Amino acid sequence: MSLLRVLLAAATVATSLLAGGAPALADKVMVTDVLGRKVEVEAPVQRVILGEGRQMYVVAALDKDDPFKRVVAWRDDLPKADPDSYKQYLARYPQVAKLPSFGGMKEGAFDIEQAIALKPDVLFLNIEAKVASDEASLVEKLAAVGIPVVYVDFREKPFQNTEPSLRLMGKLFGRETVAEDFIAFRAAEIARVTDRLAKVQGLKRPLVMMERAGGYSDDCCMSFGNENFGKMVDIAGGKNFASDLIPGTFGTVNPEAVVAANPDVVVITGGNWGAYVPGGAWVGLGPGSDLTEARRKLAGLARRPAFSQTKAVKDGRVHAIWHQFYNSPYQFVAIQEIATWLHPELFKDLDAEATLKTLHERFLPLPYQPGYWVTVERK
Template sequence: MRLPDFAACAAVALVVLLPSASSAADNKITVTDVVGRQVEVKAPVEKVILGEGRQVYFVAALDTDAPFKRVVGWRDDFEKADLDGYKDYIAKYPLIAKLPKFGGSKEGTFDIEQAISLAPDVMIMNVEAKTATDDSKLIEKLAKVGIPVVFIDFRDKPFENTDPSMRLMGKLFGKEARAEEFIAFRNEQIDIVTKRLAAANPPKPVVMIERAAGYSDDCCMSFGNENFGKMVEIAGGINMASKIIPGTFGVVNPEQIIAADPDQVIVTGSNWELYVPGGAWVGVGPGANGPEARRKLSALMERPAFTGVKAVKNKQVHAVWHQFYNSPYQFVAIQAIAKWQHPDLFKDLDPHKTMRTLHERFLPVTYKPGYWASLTDKE
């Protein structure tokens, strides 16, 4: 059951912001995080620090009734990286504006004294921060004051680590059944795509997927054999950068795009007004302005790397919410991409319905369309 009114939400948020004198979570369990570390944690945890603000994407899927009840601090990226999503959450939970914020460990701006003062039961870190935490001895420093660190991953190898990360968090939160329910839903939605593709075996279009198009003047960041690159392949396409980029993330140059002459172009975008005010990025996300997204998407295709390529000539150009790349919601992006790549095979598939169902079953905020856009859209 979700909290029924603002007063209840405010009361929960206020309790979160006040440090408790003692924890009722006296039982210790040993969990294995996604980098294989054995970590002893009091569980179910009552107070957590989120090493990235966007970790609320999975926290909300577990603690749907009160997504911030355990959160005593978080990194300052959610508002900057997903302004529209942040606005939805702060509208419903206004006191999250008062949650202590941290800088990033990779940037060397993480305040360890502040973290210790909040006395969390655990700190949750993304796996990409592992090198920085090792270099700064952050894990050892926190361990000395009884604060364990666990690593999760929805970004570097999401198709290997999403299910284990959700199970890990379900165990820490005492929400194992809820985690399994989410995992089952996610896998069911992916199976809709993969089983139909396996039966039909259609020709695969060549796809150029550009990471954060328009965020800077550089062209072009892309994905190798993981993350959105793998989403393209799971959805029945050929990721043109998979043979160019050896890992998850990398760069392709304009000449390589022109030579590949892709059948489709997909760019990732979000509302990055706080990062790059007035930038060329495509602002797709919850409640996004469709005509404005298409205008900016069209403008990006005027860059030398894309003028004259097959995808642009045929208007097979799309934008998709960047934050699918760092959340357990990738299955919705896979459905959207499958529908673009194989419109006849998936003409009855409705990714909007899938995203709406995700919100209704697992998330505390109301679904708003706008997570993707295409040059052929009429609305």
């Protein structure tokens, strides 16, 4: 530790003691990220760069009282991919508008010089950025100036990596207790579904067609394999149609295959994607969304050839759910809502909206607003 850092640390201790509080000193800690990399970081971190803006879903839970106090820069995806949440943050924390931002790693839009100039204690990257970061030798270049890179994951394999990612970020933030509280809450809410399903003899699992970002393009149909929303369907007591067709987390299925399978339930992920596809057929969902308009657009997607003659449409079992459940540690809320769609009698007393409200009250700095899911009107 340099003389300057020693003096600064001593000043921090003195100030803390005078205020009657416990001193909080940074120290080198060795952590293992979700790729198994051993990384040394000075923690608790005070200056972080978020390799994806939607990592705020985690940061906000860890630093509820002041979610942006450590963030010195972030990727520019939150205002585009989840503008409703961004507007909420902007209204409450106007300084967000001045936060330095950068483009995606895959697009080669990450500015290494800018990152170095901001002197972060750590850069958090999602694992899907690894190929691009390797090609740019990003980790090596930042390591040369003492900036560690840590990989987390809430999207590619969320049911394997969400808890380790939460623990990792909690440790680096010095918020281990909050992270463990969140993990326990998440596990308990998932168990409300799985424990009840486990007691059902001969459980009949409805066949579910899970469409990823329906209406985002004219093509049909992007879907999920046996992870992410595909795994959520299975946990909620359904059979994910595309699990046997898509070998990884994400992929596409042929519309004719959907028609032939004749799914019992259709669930489409939606978000307010006007920044990407203005005027698109996507179902606008998110905090404060117009659910009447979302329901109208969902009905339009249900009329496409892949779905129009399916049992799901004929029985009025077509739903849409907030896309960003796929990229946050909040998957347990989606599991609960999907469970009520798949087994309405078994879960008639389960209220996913109440769970989402509790999540906001206990862990998040923003007030709850409805708008996260919608169902077609039965005729």
